[in-house]
Amino acid sequence: MLVCHCNRVTFDDLRTALADEPTDVEGVRHRLGIGAGCGGCRDYANALVEHFSQASVQGHRADKSAAA
Numbered sequence: 001m002l003v004c005h006c007n008r009v010t011f012d013d014l015r016t017a018l019a020d021e022p023t024d025v026e027g028v029r030h031r032l033g034i035g036a037g038c039g040g041c042r043d044y045a046n047a048l049v050e051h052f053s054q055a056s057v058q059g060h061r062a063d064k065s066a067a068a
């Protein structure tokens with residue numbers, strides 16, 4: 001499923017990028033080019049970024065706790 005049609009960014013692209021870099025939301029958004037075209041995806045993409053980044057950070061913290 002596409003999140004950004006202009007830059008062909010999929011739901012999985014976004015989820016994977018945020019899982020790899022949960023603390024660099026702006027970097028992920030810039031690297032993938034989300035919202036850099038027509039801008040029509042920005043509201044939807046922002047909601048997904050918010051959702052995935054919170055989930056990724058929580059998972060990242062849980063991983064660190066398990067490793068300690």
Ligand code: FES
Binds near residue numbers: 007034035039040042
């Ligand atoms: S659909 Fe994402 S910038 Fe146009």
